[in-house]
Amino acid sequence: MKLTEDPHRRLNALTNEWVLVSPHRATRPWQGEVAPIPSAKEPAYDPTCYLCPGNTRAGGIQNPAYSSTFIFENDFAALKPGVAHSRLDVDGMGLLVAESEPGICRLICFSPRHDLTLATMSLDQIDLVVDTWAGQFRELGSLADINHVQIFENRGAMMGASNPHPHCQIWATASIPEAPSKELIAQRSYLNSHTRCLLCDYVALEIRQKARMVSENDGFVALVPFWAVWPFEILVCARRHFGSMNEFSAHEAHCLSDILQRVTAAYDKVFGVPFPYSMGFHQSPTDGAHHPECHFHAHFYPPLLRSATIRKHMVGFEMLGTPQRDITPEIAAERLRELAKASD
Ligand SMILES: [Zn+2]
Ligand SMILES: [Zn+2]
Ligand SMILES: [Zn+2]
Numbered sequence: 634m635k636l637t638e639d640p641h642r643r644l645n646a647l648t649n650e651w652v653l654v655s656p657h658r659a660t661r662p663w664q665g666e667v668a669p670i671p672s673a674k675e676p677a678y679d680p681t682c683y684l685c686p687g688n689t690r691a692g693g694i695q696n697p698a699y700s701s702t703f704i705f706e707n708d709f710a711a712l713k714p715g716v717a718h719s720r721l722d723v724d725g726m727g728l729l730v731a732e733s734e735p736g737i738c739r740l741i742c743f744s745p746r747h748d749l750t751l752a753t754m755s756l757d758q759i760d761l762v763v764d765t766w767a768g769q770f771r772e773l774g775s776l777a778d779i780n781h782v783q784i785f786e787n788r789g790a791m792m793g794a795s796n797p798h799p800h801c802q803i804w805a806t807a808s809i810p811e812a813p814s815k816e817l818i819a820q821r822s823y824l825n826s827h828t829r830c831l832l833c834d835y836v837a838l839e840i841r842q843k844a845r846m847v848s849e850n851d852g853f854v855a856l857v858p859f860w861a862v863w864p865f866e867i868l869v870c871a872r873r874h875f876g877s878m879n880e881f882s883a884h885e886a887h888c889l890s891d892i893l894q895r896v897t898a899a900y901d902k903v904f905g906v907p908f909p910y911s912m913g914f915h916q917s918p919t920d921g922a923h924h925p926e927c928h929f930h931a932h933f934y935p936p937l938l939r940s941a942t943i944r945k946h947m948v949g950f951e952m953l954g955t956p957q958r959d960i961t962p963e964i965a966a967e968r969l970r971e972l973a974k975a976s977d
Contacts, residue, residue: 645860648815653957675748684798702765703742712736736806743799752897759890767878773805774919781809789909820926832928845966848973852888857966862956867933876917876927899973910935
């Protein structure tokens with residue numbers, strides 16, 4: 634089988650799901666690129682932004698004049714704490730089933746500056762963000778009815794982020810959400826059958842093969858996973874085996890800032906516009922159990938395909954069958970690697 638020419642499907646070892654790859658249909662995605670749309674430069678402070686220091690949010694609460702990161706409970710939270718545990722199963726048939734889901738939603742502003750992004754913030758500023766994430770993970774994870782802490786960033790209007798002010802969300806829940814739950818099952822099963830960690834083995838293999846590597850430092854590697862679904866998807870993976878931000882060293886925390894800056898800066902160069910994405914960390918559940926199978930990592934899922942405006946849609950066969958891609962992960966990695974190198 635020629636992975637560069639023949640249609641094939643690849644297994645996502647982290648989820649046990651497949652992705653269809655059709656390299657014969659691919660034109661290099663950055664060929665046919667349209668001229669980037671000049672994006673309006675954001676001001677350092679926007680009086681209409683509900684996240685800028687001193688401004689009033691929709692709920693009527695005024696933000697403090699914060700000077701580094703700023704954390705608050707989401708005013709329109711999807712989850713709320715203290716919901717009593719209950720389960721519904723109509724007639725015990727397993728067909729109409731519901732469970733209560735206590736949880737906490739917070740928002741973290743990365744900076745008082747409205748116009749910055751992870752790609753344009755200084756490493757010192759990103760270090761403060763990583764510190765804040767680690768503190769929130771520790772605090773929320775230690776709560777009795779919180780068993781999973783999901784930190785994620787939606788960037789860009791294309792991803793539904795209504796506000797360009799640099800920020801992320803944390804949704805801390807009683808249950809372990811679907812995506813990490815699937816990955817934990819695969820990681821546990823690999824550990825049981827190989828007595829080694831799935832991602833430790835996978836990263837070693839990718840470092841040997843080189844074809845999908847994008848960037849690396851002492852603590853982390855960034856690569857386009859073999860099974861990537863999104864055109865420029867990236868997996869950021871810790872080199873050392875540990876499960877969460879509770880376990881990384883100060884140096885590793887700084888290495889995380891560095892790799893995030895490298896990845897987001899390379900992204901912004903792909904089509905010459907701020908690259909939209911959803912990114913988030915997968916960490917050990919905070920359910921009090923031991924999770925030797927869990928290896929700290931982050932996923933970047935950017936939607937852009939061929940230009941600043943042409944995005945991948947998950948429709949048709951992808952929605953009803955299996956996700957599919959044309960350009961191979963190796964070609965996407967080659968492009969991102971060049972752009973990451975150019976930033977050094
Ligand atoms: Zn703002
Ligand atoms: Zn590992
Ligand atoms: Zn994951």
